[in-house]
Amino acid sequence: MKKNLLSIFGLALAICCVVGYTSCSKLEINKCKTSDPYYCGSAKTCCKYQYYDGHHTCWETMSACRSSGYACETCHIED
DSSP states (O other), rough: HHHHHHHHHHHHHHHHHHHHHHHTTOOOOOOOOSSSSSEEETTTTEEESSEEEESOEEESSSSHHHHHTOOOEEEEEEO
């Protein structure tokens, strides 16, 4: 009985470690250079300006981004 409990505990601990490692490795911390301070999460890209059209162009204003005809995303400065 004791051997079974130790096996179950060991397996649970191993699963927790694997889940913890994979969730931490997916963090995207400080991926952008200082010249491109904005990070666009859904596109996983960095921009010089705050708005991104999803087609490799960053824009200073939302109205300019919308004029491209694509859906625009607001990007955020990384901490």
